[in-house]
Structures are given as C-alpha cells and as structure tokens.
Amino acid sequence: MTKYVKYVDVTKCDGCRACMVACKNWNDLPAEPTEFLGSAQSHAKTTADTWNVLQYIEHENGKGNLEYLFRHSSCFHCTDAACEKVCPENAISYTKYGTVVIDQDTCVGCGYCTQNCPFEVISLKEYKDKNGKEYRKAHKCTMCTDRIDEGLQPACVTTCHTGAMEFGDKDAMIQKAEQRVKEIKDRYPNAMVYNPQGVGGTHSVYVLAEKPSVYGLPDNPKVPTSAVLWKDYAQPIGKAMIGATTMAVVGAFVANKIFSKKANGHDEDGGGNHE
C-alpha cells in the first residue's frame, strides 16, 4: 500500500489559519476561546479539541533582522510512533496509509501517549457519562484518515490557498521537500527538511526555514527505550501467559462440566488433554 505524506512548506505559509478552521469544520470540534498570548498565535499548543495550531514565531535571524515564522503544527504521524508503543490497550495503531490513529472505543484515557509523544500533540479530554461518571479519551489529528479512505485529501490541505501544504505519495513529497530546501537556501541558510529518523521518519514532512529548535521541535526525537522494552518484550510475554492461563482455565471448566454430568463420576481433571 502506498504511504502518504503531508508536505508542509512553512516558507509559503502566510499564517491565515484556514487549516485550523478546516480541521474543526471537518472533525466537528468545538471552539476553544483563548486569552491573548502576546502574539498573533491563537492557542499555545494543540489540545483535544484543537488538533492543529498555527505557530507564530518572532525570530531574529543571522543578520539581526526580524523573521516572522509560521508553522502549521499537528501530529507528525511517526513511522515508529512512541504513542503506539506505550499504549497499554493497543488503542493506537498504524493505518495502511502510514497515519497513526486512536481508536476512541478502546482508549481508556490513561494518558501514557500524551506523556510520551516527542512532539506533545496528543491531549486528553474529560467527559461525563449519563450517570455523571467522569472518563477521559485521548485525541489528536487523524490526518483525516476517513477522508483518505474515500480518496480525498486531508481537510487542512484542501483549504490551503498558498500551496504551503500538499498531500501525496511519500517518496515524491520527500523529494519535493529536498528540492525546495535547495531553492530557499539563499534566503534561509538554516533551511532543512524535518523528517526525523529517530522515529523512523514521519508522515508530516516539513520544510523548515530555521533550525528545529526555533520552532520548539526536538532535534532528534526518539521513542523512549523503556517503551520499546515494555511493548516489544514485556507485553507479548505477559499476554502469552495470560492467554495460556485463560485457555487452561476455560478448558478445564468446560471439560469438568461435561464430565461431571456423567453419573459414574470421572472426576479427574481432563482439561490438560485437549490444550
């Protein structure tokens, strides 16, 4: 299956925020009024109801001039996603397109994903059920996987009027990003493609005008080793053991039921024989 990438060229972005609105419109997310933060940026970071936020950064460049930098920030859809690794319920999974999605029915709101995401793009939302009991669910950008399923592009990409965002075949998009960085090196000497290999590459590939740290991004994000140990070693062994135990118990129970019906009483445990 073709993997897709959302290509974001921050140097073409004019900060109109239509991507933020399109996201709310498609995903039916409620408004989140905010206080003035001291710049034109509306929200400090992504939240459970605001899956992408347009960053406004006032940066002094190498020549001592002001650069007004924008960045559409949302989930990166890592190839090796820390959130997927740490989720104890396997509620987070990869789709065939390379996107990372949270299954809302399976999510128990433990919040491990929000703590382990290297980009801090997952948030918990609190709900109340009809009995007044509180529960939580993790939310983040889905890259509009439901739209991709129908052959459409993500809502944010379709609305972008400067062409700062494009959506397409992974290799083509990465190539495009590399080409674009060459074009803008004169104006932005620190320009680079942000497709961190520490998480196996991402499915949101950025052309950044400055170093990642200027945008508050980690230089080399990684999946925590403890998460790898837990998910790839401890959990499968634990699950296998639970599986075997369950099988034995269920099997023994069923066999016992059947045998105890017999009047002449074969009381010995027959469970071991058919496992």
Added chain:
Amino acid sequence: MVEMNLNRRQFLKLSGATAATLAVVELGFNEKKAYAKTKEFKIAKATVTPTICCYCGVGCGILVHTKNNTVVYTEGDPDSPINEGKLCSKGTTLRQLYTSEKRLTKPLYRAPGSNKWEEKDWEWMLDTIAKRTKETRDNSFVEVENGVTVNKTEKIASLGGAALDNEETYLLSKLMRGLGITYLEHQARI
C-alpha cells in the same frame, strides 16, 4: 493416562468449546474493524450545493454539504475559477452561518428613536420597506437640476453584498437606477 469415556455428543461439545475458546483467545476477534465498518463517512449521501462566499469581495466558490436538514460540511469549490478549492480562514467558517446559535432566523425591526429590536414577520417587513422607499423617493425626487434633467434621489443609497452573483447584481442595479438612486455601490468594488 487419563481415561476418557466420551460419547459422541460429549465429544462434539468438547470440540466445539475448544474451537470457540481458541478463536476468541488465540486468534482474536478484531472489534476495531467491525466498528469502523459501521461508521458512515461524514458527507456520504449529503446533498452538495454550490454557493458563493458572502464575506469579502473576492467571491470564492463554496460547496455546501447538507444532510438531515442541517449543514454538515462546507469546503472550497474545486471547480470555481476564483479559488480553485481553496479558502481563507473566514470562508472556511461558512458552515457556522447556518449552524451558529447566534444566527438570526426572524427579521428584527428597530423603530426610529427606539433602543429595542422587535421581531416582525416578513410580510410586514417587505411592505414597510416598499412603503418607506416610495415615500422617501417621492419626497426627495429631483427632476431637473441646473437646467439638466436628472430624475434622481440623493436620500437613498444602496450597497450590494458580496454574496450576490453577476445576475443578482445586474437586477439590483436595474431596480436602483429605476428608482433614481445615484449612491449605488457594491461590496466587490470597495
């Protein structure tokens, strides 16, 4: 070795139970997939109506997806030569024009000198507008000015909205010129 005296019925029961246990415990039943199939695509079976953005004078084309008597999604019209499917942040909010709780659904009237809005029905509203337009026009109509026939009124002005298309704007200017209005403007020109 444990002796197992099973008759045919018990053997079948046992095999069935084992198979079911295996299926559930070992192979796993993927509820996720079953659930995903039941969820319908948001704009499936929605009626799509093209419209023009009512905000600025650019006149971007917008597709309105309606279902169950409400607007479920709005997006830029890819076939529009103006915006080619793109929209700004304000145009992207167009859905709220219909779904917002703050939306007015009845005409409001504020009488001269009053500080309150009153709800009125359309009939009263249109009649009153027609009556007062005629009154003002008749009272302020100038036929000749400095020896030149002008047939105009300077007491009324008209401002067209950005949601109007070419044909509506044409009709509007015809009507206004017919009344003798000289202060005739349109949002798209500002």
